[in-house]
Amino acid sequence: MLAMTATLDPHVDPQRNVFPLPVKARGVGDDIVIDQFSQSMPSVYAPREDLFLEGDDASHLLEVTDGVVCAYRLLPDGHRHVVSFYFPGDLIGYCCAGTHTFSAQALNKVRVRRIPRPLINHLIETRPSFARRLLKLASDELAMTREHMLCLAAKSAEARMAVFLLALSRRNRETGGDPNRVELPMTRVDIGDYLGLTIETVSRTFSKLKRGGIIALPRTTTVLIKDPEELHYLAQG
Amino acid sequence: MLAMTATLDPHVDPQRNVFPLPVKARGVGDDIVIDQFSQSMPSVYAPREDLFLEGDDASHLLEVTDGVVCAYRLLPDGHRHVVSFYFPGDLIGYCCAGTHTFSAQALNKVRVRRIPRPLINHLIETRPSFARRLLKLASDELAMTREHMLCLAAKSAEARMAVFLLALSRRNRETGGDPNRVELPMTRVDIGDYLGLTIETVSRTFSKLKRGGIIALPRTTTVLIKDPEELHYLAQG
DNA sequence: CGGCAACTTGAAGGAAATCAACGTTAGTGG
DNA sequence: CCACTAACGTTGATTTCCTTCAAGTTGCCG
Structure with a gap:
């Protein structure tokens, strides 16, 4: 049930240069x-x-x-x-x-x-x-x-993907899930259209991150973040 | 003076795929x-x-x-x-x-x-x-x-510039100015940082539009739109 | 097992970035 | 008023990254 006392998500932090995915209020209801x-x-x-x-x-x-x-x-x-x-x-x-x-x-x-x-x-x-x-x-x-x-406007394909994965990871953490295990409910096309990249570039970047040991892809819809540190670094550009 | 009856700018039209520049309310005052x-x-x-x-x-x-x-x-x-x-x-x-x-x-x-x-x-x-x-x-x-x-996310340098110029032109029209004469109060760096391009690309694109007879640049800070039709076409992508 | 959609990978091409030089304008002081 | 300077702008040559085109591969569902 929506509670009156529920406040806006305190984790939204516009100062950080990452995490563009919506993390919105639960309980906006009055x-x-x-x-x-x-x-x-x-x-x-x-x-x-x-x-x-x-x-x-x-x-x-x-x-x-x-x-x-x-x-x-x-x-x-x-x-x-x-x-x-x-x-x-x-x-x-x-x-x-x-x-x-x-x-x-x-x-x-x-x-x-x-x-x-x-x-x-x-x-x-x-x-x-x-x-x-x-x-x-x-x-x-x-x-x-x-x-x-x-x-x-300003980031490479790799940086965009890193930002994207970290946003999903962060959402997981906030909802009590595993921040290093990210499920992708969207296709490569969806990701590409979101990040302004082609599916080929999305796929290639996944492979590159995999080769670098930064992530693992046990299934195409599951990303395991192996090196969050490095992923954060890449997200900076 | 700010009038209570002043309404929000009716020209903001999110359906159109151009004009990202703010055209905001005059008279928000209560x-x-x-x-x-x-x-x-x-x-x-x-x-x-x-x-x-x-x-x-x-x-x-x-x-x-x-x-x-x-x-x-x-x-x-x-x-x-x-x-x-x-x-x-x-x-x-x-x-x-x-x-x-x-x-x-x-x-x-x-x-x-x-x-x-x-x-x-x-x-x-x-x-x-x-x-x-x-x-x-x-x-x-x-x-x-x-x-x-x-x-x-989706447009070429040329299309972005076209969208930008049309936004300024539109603003002129709405404030009673000449829609085909656009003054640029910002530098090429500002434009580049706004459109996600380098100053060189901004400059080159201006030159290209000039060569194509779509605009004229009597001074670096003044753009004359010679072919609004074509500019609209370019803005589509 | 077959078929189809989603994904991956490779090779070639292109658009914009980068690097580098040159031109232009505006502002300053002689 | 002119010379000088510095910031801004333009143009060219080269490089880089991403797209495009073109096969393959994987995985899912009948």
């Missing part, structure tokens, strides 16, 4: 108001099913409870750009205008709670603390987006 | 409250003077009234990344936590109005409409940052 409502309409999506498309009416705010969501945009030239990945506990679409600015697709079996926008608006009107929390959420997401932007 | 306060402490900065540094306490929100501000970050490896440019009417630091997540430098003579954060917090508490407006502002900036990110 008391049991949201809880009651959202319980009444849970939704489940199959792998590669779209939750919504860019331009769709953003009538609801989504909270991911299970699975991983890939936010993406399709360009006129046919290219695809992955904006972000959303994990359990993350909120989607909380600070958007009337329509969604990106599409969202389930990477595996995804479960979300749908929170109607009017409820959000009502809470903003009636509870200043809620508005402040949403604002903080938006500013955190902005900081993370800038981090990712910086990564794309 | 009635005359902010107006009264901010009038009392205007600040002026000389070219290349820093308004604040990354990590500084964000005690105030800044509204640019004159000149152009360059938001940037310095990386451990010595690289510099330009996050954004802020023009008259733009707000800086409205959605940031306790400390600034980037440094800000005046590109030319800059005048800003400093709005104390406690006042902002007070307005959020007491006026839901103000909170909603700030949230809208944050969501617009997020959309624009994503637009820029997409540009860095």
Whole structure:
């Protein structure tokens, strides 16, 4: 259950030059108001099913409870750009205008709670603390987006991959998992479209890191971080 | 004077795949409250003077009234990344936590109005409409940052430059200026650090556009757009 | 076992970075 | 007003990294 006392994730640290992946607030809900409502309409999506498309009416705010969501945009030239990945506990679409600015697709079996926008608006009107929390959420997401932007603007393929893996590792640590064992729910294409690289470069970089003894890849979807120290070094550029 | 009725800039259109430059709200102020306060402490900065540094306490929100501000970050490896440019009417630091997540430098003579954060917090508490407006502002900036990110992830040097010039052109049009005459208050280094390119590439791309008859450069700081059609085409990728 | 999609690896090509030199502009002091 | 200087900008030659194109390989699911 969402607790009123749940605060925003204290680990978001815009000062560090890594970790652009969203690590958002758990428990943005205000008391049991949201809880009651959202319980009444849970939704489940199959792998590669779209939750919504860019331009769709953003009538609801989504909270991911299970699975991983890939936010993406399709360009006129046919290219695809992955904006972000959303994990359990993350909120989607909380600070958007009337329509969604990106599409969202389930990477595996995804479960979300749908929170109607009017409820959000009502809470903003009636509870200043809620508005402040949403604002903080938006500013955190902005900081993370800038981090990712910086990564794309200034870093090599190897550095981008290192940043990416460390972001996943960090998320694991924060959710009580093994920081040195990273599961990849997304394909190489997803990773490439997120990091601004081709699948070939993603694959080659994985191999290079493997050869260097920095990671191991027992399966294509499992990364074992063997040398976190070195990975951090590479992430710096 | 800031008017209560002033709404958010209707021209921000996240659907379009161009124009990542901030075109933010004029008149975020709530009635005359902010107006009264901010009038009392205007600040002026000389070219290349820093308004604040990354990590500084964000005690105030800044509204640019004159000149152009360059938001940037310095990386451990010595690289510099330009996050954004802020023009008259733009707000800086409205959605940031306790400390600034980037440094800000005046590109030319800059005048800003400093709005104390406690006042902002007070307005959020007491006026839901103000909170909603700030949230809208944050969501617009997020959309624009994503637009820029997409540009860095997926576009060629030429396309990035085209997008950049069109963004400046658009801003001109919206402020009643000549959309086909763009003044560049920033250096080639600034542009390069913003677009993730070297100064040489920026310069070469200017020359290429000039050779193609798409732009003219009567002075290094003045761009005349001769073929907006073609420039739009190039901006697509 | 077959078939297909995802992934890996190799070779060739290209776009931008780097290295290096030259030109241009603005600002300073004689 | 001109000479000098330093910062900024342009252009060329070379190198590097990533993309593209083209096979293979792996692994999953019927």
